[in-house]
Amino acid sequence: MRDETLDPCAGPAPSVPERARASRDVQPGSGGWTGGSASDRVYAAVDLGTNNCRLLVARPTQRNFRVVDAFSRIVRLGEGVAASGVLGEAAMDRAMAALEVCAAKMSARGVMRARVIATEACRAAANGAEFCASVEARTGLVLEIVDRQTEASLAAAGCAPLVDPTCDGAVLFDIGGGSTEVVWLGRRPGGDEGPPRARIRSWASLPTGVVSLAERHGGVKVTRELFDAMVAEVAQMLDGVRQSWGLRAPGRMHLLGTSGTVTTVAGIHLGLQRYDRTRVDGAWLHARDIGRVVDQLVGMSFEERVSNPCIGAQRADLVLAGCAIMEAVREAFPTDRLRVADRGLREGMLVQLMRGDGVWRRQGSPEAEARA
Numbered sequence: 001m002r003d004e005t006l007d008p009c010a011g012p013a014p015s016v017p018e019r020a021r022a023s024r025d026v027q028p029g030s031g032g033w034t035g036g037s038a039s040d041r042v043y044a045a046v047d048l049g050t051n052n053c054r055l056l057v058a059r060p061t062q063r064n065f066r067v068v069d070a071f072s073r074i075v076r077l078g079e080g081v082a083a084s085g086v087l088g089e090a091a092m093d094r095a096m097a098a099l100e101v102c103a104a105k106m107s108a109r110g111v112m113r114a115r116v117i118a119t120e121a122c123r124a125a126a127n128g129a130e131f132c133a134s135v136e137a138r139t140g141l142v143l144e145i146v147d148r149q150t151e152a153s154l155a156a157a158g159c160a161p162l163v164d165p166t167c168d169g170a171v172l173f174d175i176g177g178g179s180t181e182v183v184w185l186g187r188r189p190g191g192d193e194g195p196p197r198a199r200i201r202s203w204a205s206l207p208t209g210v211v212s213l214a215e216r217h218g219g220v221k222v223t224r225e226l227f228d229a230m231v232a233e234v235a236q237m238l239d240g241v242r243q244s245w246g247l248r249a250p251g252r253m254h255l256l257g258t259s260g261t262v263t264t265v266a267g268i269h270l271g272l273q274r275y276d277r278t279r280v281d282g283a284w285l286h287a288r289d290i291g292r293v294v295d296q297l298v299g300m301s302f303e304e305r306v307s308n309p310c311i312g313a314q315r316a317d318l319v320l321a322g323c324a325i326m327e328a329v330r331e332a333f334p335t336d337r338l339r340v341a342d343r344g345l346r347e348g349m350l351v352q353l354m355r356g357d358g359v360w361r362r363q364g365s366p367e368a369e370a371r372a
Contacts, residue, residue, distance in 0.1 A: 040059075041059060041060060041112060041113065041354075041357070041359065042057065042058075042059055042068070042109055042110050042111050042112050042113075043057070043058055043059070043060075043065070043111065043112070043113045043114065043350055043353050043354060044056065044057045044058075044102075044106045044109070044111040044113070044114040044115075045058075045114065045115055045116075045345070045346040045347075045348075045349035045350050045353070046099070046102050046114070046115070046116040046117070046141065046346070047117055047119070047344075047345040047346050047349075048075075048077065048095060048098075048099065048116070048117065048118045048119070048121075048122070048143065049077070049078075049118075049119050049120070049121070049176055049177050049178075049345075050076075050077060050078030050081075050119065050120050050121040050176055050177025050178035050179075050209055050211050050212075051074060051075070051076055051077070051078065051176070051177030051209075051210065051211050051260075051318070052072060052073065052074055052075065052177070052260075053071075053072070053073050053075045053077075053095055053098035053099060053102065054070075054071065054072045054345075054346055055069070055070060055071040055072070055101075055102040055105060055106070055346070056069075056070050056346040056347065056350060057069035057070070057105065057106065057109045057111060058350050060354050060359040060360070062193065063193055063194060063195070063360065064161075064194065064195050065350055065351075065354060068109060069105050069109050071098075071101055071102060071105055073098040073101070074314045074315075075091070075094040075095045075097075075098050076091055076094065076177075076211065077091045077092070077094070077095045077121045077122075077177075078091070078120065078121035078124070078125075078177050078178045078209075078211050078212070079091045079211065080215075081121055081124055081125050081178070081212075082124075082178075082212045082215055082216070083215070085124075085125065085126050086125050086126050086127045087121065087122070087125045087127050087128065087131055092131055092134075095131075096134070096135065096138060096139075099135055099139050099141055099143075100138070100139055102116075102139075102141065103139040103140060103141050113353050113357070114141075114353075115144070115349045115352075115353060116141045116142060116143050116144060117143070117144050117145070117146045117150075117154075117345065117349070118132065118143050118144065118145045118146070119145075119146060119151055119176060119178070119179065119345075120176060120177065120178030120179040120209065121177065121178055122143075122145045123145055123147070123148075123178075124178060128145055129145065131143075132144075132145060148179065148181065148205035149203065149205075151174075151176075151179070151181055151205070151345065152174075152181040152183050152200070152203040152205060153200065153203075153348070154344075154345045154348035154349055154352070155172060155174040155181055155183065155258060155344050155345055155348060156172060156183050156185060156198050156200050156203075156348065157197075157198075157347070157348035157349075157351045157352055158258075158341075158343050158344045158345060158346065158347030158348030158349075158350075158351065159172055159174075159198075159256055159258055159341045159343060159344060159347075159348075160185070160195065160196050160197055160198035161195050161196045162256055162281075162282055162339050162341050162343075163185055163187070163196070163198050163256065164254055164339070165187070165196075167252050167253055167254055168186070168187070168252040168253055169184065169185050169186040169187060169198075169201070169253050170185045170198075170253055170254050170255065170256040170339070171183070171184055171185070171247070171253060171254075171255050171256065171329070171333045171335075172184075172185055172255075172256040172257075172258070172341075173255070173256070173257055173258070173259075173325075173326070173329045174258045174259060174344055174345075175209060175210060175257070175258075175259035175260075175261050175262070175322050175325050175326065176209040176210070176259070177209045177210055177211040177212070178207075178208075178209040178211060178212050179205055179206060179207060179208065179209050180205070180206040180208060180209055180234075180325055180329075181203065181204075181205050181206075182203065182204045182205075182206065182238070182241060182329065183200055183202075183203045183204075184200070184201040184202045184203065184245055184247065185198040185199065185200060185201065185256070186198070186199040186200075186201045187199065193360040193361070194351070194354065194355055194359070194360030195351055202244070202245050204241040206234065206237045206238070206325075207237075208233070208234060208237065208325070209325070210259075210260075210261065210318040210319075210321045210322040210325070211318065211321075213230055213233070213234070213321040213324065213325065214317060214318050214320075214321040217229065217230050217321070219316075219317035219318055219320060219321055220302045220316075220317050221302065222298065222320045224298055227298050227320055227323075227324055230320075230321060230324035230325075231324045231327045231328050231331070232328075233324075234324060234325050234328035234329075235328040235331055235332065237328075238328055238329065238331075238332040239332075241332070242332045242333065247333055253333075253335060254335050254336075254337045254338065254339055255329065255330065255333060255335050255337070255338040255339070256338070256339045256341055257326060257329075257338055257339070257340060257341060258341035258342070258343060258344040259322060259326075259344075260315060260318075260319075260322065261318075261319060261322025261323060261325070261326055262322075262326065262338075262340050262341070263275075263280050263281075263340060263342050264310050264311055264315065264319055264322075265285070265290060265293045265294070265297075265323070265326070265340075266280045266283050266285060266340040267280060267309075267310035268293050268296070268297075268308070268310050269285060269289050269290075269292075269293050270283070272309070272310060273309050274309060275309075275310065277342050280340055280342050281340065281341060281342035281343060282339065282340065282341070283339070283340045284337055284338070284339055284340075285337070285338045285339075285340060286336060286337060287330070287334075287335070287336050287337070287338070290326075290330070290338060294323050294326075294327060297319060297320060297323055298320065298323075302316055302317070305319060305320075
């Protein structure tokens with residue numbers, strides 16, 4: 001899939017959930033903020049994925065944004081979808097409970113602009129739209145099922161600040177629960193005072209993620225042979241992508257990985273006894289260090305993975321499926337370095353919302369003067 005003009009920092013006007021609206025509201029499609037300083041504006045982004053439900057609430061700063069609240073919960077919404085074709089009742093209940101927490105936090109923080117998205121689980125499920133309607137009726141959150149191109153674009157917008165400006169670009173991969181987005185990022189001029197932008201040169205979405213791959217192969221007892229089989233399955237999906245992109249020898253590029261898998265590998269490499277985002281987000285991993293950690297994980301029993309502070313019980317049956325996807329990406333696009341991103345879709349949504357409201361427009365620009 002190729003789109004040379006796709007701007008990851010542009011997006012449609014989002015729906016604003018009724019329960020997240022405050023007295024000074026910006027209606028969808030109204031053209032942006034109508035008053036007040038940038039620091040007064042409160043934005044929110046919710047990403048309901050196949051495995052997790054995540055919220056960020058933030059205020060703009062001079063060149064970026066400051067997170068004022070966050071929430072994350074493993075809900076496994078996509079559990080069994082690959083086999084049944086529908087979202088299960090227990091999975092929907094877990095997701096609904098998490099979304100109720102998100103709605104309450106958004107209301108408490110006085111959120112004025114928000115975007116709430118669902119990804120592969122709702123895309124693939126026959127009852128995905130019905131579930132979204134139930135969410136709106138119960139929580140007031142307007143849950144938007146986004147397509148794969150939008151998902152890739154949001155991941156790029158969220159991770160663009162971590163592309164090394166001294167390189168020619170990066171291959172971003174976002175390992176989800178039900179799909180994996182792979183994006184070829186080039187360098188792009190900033191254009192405003194906000195976070196750096198990246199140009200999407202090409203993108204692809206693989207129809208597999210940690211939940212679906214683990215369900216097909218098993219995630220508890222994973223032998224080396226089983227792990228290699230998972231890598232081979234994903235590598236086959238990437239063959240056509242690699243050939244169409246012509247990046248057999250990526251040269252002055254690096255990998256940029258965003259997912260629980262990549263942050264877990266980074267945490268283990270760093271020897272963390274408790275997860276520390278400030279040390280993980282933006283960290284660089286050398287290829288040999290990644291291989292060493294993956295070998296270590298493959299050699300662990302399920303119980304050892306559960307007891308590892310960087311993995312835990314909720315990820316112990318999924319982490320090796322994620323590592324298999326990561327290894328397939330590394331084989332397809334061999335580079336010496338991988339940068340770790342503890343950021344992604346939520347940050348991308350926030351950047352799009354704030355950029356759409358013009359909060360980072362340069363003083364003296366025609367757009368800024370028109371809004372003065």
